[in-house]
Amino acid sequence: MTDTTALADRTDCAPSTAHPIDPEAASTVAGALKALSDPLRLRMLSAIATDSRGESCVCDLADLASVSQPTISHHLKVLKDTGLVDSERRGTWVWYRIAPTRRRAVSALLDTFAPAAIGGAAPDVQPDGALRDLSLDDLDSSVSRLASDLADRHPDLSRDLVTALVRESYTGLARSAKLTRHLIPLTERFAQQRLSDLQRDRSSAAPQVLFVCVQNAGRSQIAAALLNALSGGAVVARSAGSMPSAEVHPNVQRLLADIDGEGTTRDEYPKPLTDDAVRAADVVVTMGCGDVCPIVPGVRYEDWAVGDPAVASPDGLTAIRNDIEAHVRDLLAALNPDNT
Incomplete structure (x- = not known):
């Protein structure tokens, strides 16, 4: 009996209520995923997305691997053809940035799917019985x-x-x-x-900063720890995630222990983003999570483009920490110049 015949003979199968993606959309998405299947191409996309300038020069991207210039140009052309990146020539060099309409998609790929794919993210929530x-x-x-x-x-x-x-x-x-x-x-x-x-009484309370990333398991935790440490309590730093993980990434936990210093007990945990946290903040800093924060009058908003420590090498993790610290010091100087 063939598999098709076996399926046709089943009488206990209820009518399907599934609504799969339509063929044209599936073809478009599959084409984009195929374009991103090359590791170097994916690293280029990540470099462009996390460049603090908001864009990357082709000369910077060429430093990612020891390959020829024509190879670099080919990969960048493929990325541009997917619609994920835009380019602009200025004099001798070409600059690349994430296309505005694709920022959410790129953020989801790099900040949520990538950590999960390499096992760095928390497992999916299981049915009630399993937990x-x-x-x-x-x-x-x-x-x-x-x-x-x-x-x-x-x-x-x-x-x-x-x-x-x-x-x-x-x-x-x-x-x-x-x-x-x-x-x-x-x-x-x-x-x-x-x-x-x-x-919270804004008129008398210490300045409060809310750091927001996707999982609240990496960048936002590092930024909050650095601001609390560098401000000496003069500024209150909190963090949250648009899609919080179950725990802080292990490599980030080690980094946080170094920031806190010996003898300090760290009890931070990933927390969901709430409207009251945004309303209580004087400054909200988003880090790779897109436009997820409600806009509240009187609250200052910043967006920091920094790499994701969940998928970084040891050297990359150090570079990300240093990058975040530079941003934190600038923010601290603006909030409380006498404490820098």
């Missing part, structure tokens, strides 16, 4: 107790508001949780931070 080291009833009861406790500690806020914020914080963290037994203490810390943000 259930605490029962759902236990979790719900714990969340209810936590909400009641925090409402008692914040009498100036509506109990309904505190309860809603706690449950929202729990849900946001649960999406990337590895072990549910850690969810309640993490929810408490996250909710406490959010409640502080809601009650």
Whole structure:
């Protein structure tokens, strides 16, 4: 019996509700993926996307590998033909930048798919049964107790508001949780931070900076640690992710330990981006996550193009750390010149 006959004879298969990508779109996407299948070409795209100038000169891209100039030109032409990059000739040299309409796609490729493909990102969230080291009833009861406790500690806020914020914080963290037994203490810390943000008095509080990247597992964590260390507490640095991971990348954890110094206990964890965090910030710095932050009047916005430490070599990781530190020092000088 052929496979086709076997399928035709099945009587227990329900009608499919799938809606696959249409053939024309699939052909377009497949063409783009094929164009990016060359490792050097992918590195070129990454170099262009993370160049702090917002663009890269062909002479910079030629330094990525020991290949001939015609080979470099061929790869750049392929990238341009996909529509992912634009180019502009200025005198002798040609400059390349990510096409404005393709920035989100390139960011998703380099910041989300690439780490996952090499095993550096957190595993996909499993069904409830695979993560259930605490029962759902236990979790719900714990969340209810936590909400009641925090409402008692914040009498100036509506109990309904505190309860809603706690449950929202729990849900946001649960999406990337590895072990549910850690969810309640993490929810408490996250909710406490959010409640502080809601009650922050801009007129008297220290300047607050929010760093945002995709997974809140690399760049934004490094930037927040550096700003906290360099400011000596004069500036408050926080971080969040548009699609937070379950944990900070291992190579970044080692780097953060060096920044914090001996004897310091680090308890940072990836957190989802929230509107209240943005509204509480004086400065919001995005790092490879696109236009994910709500625009709030009175908040200053910056975008830093830096490499992703999750896919970097040891030398690359050092370079990324130094690049972020240079940005942080400039920001610190603008916020608090007497502390630099």
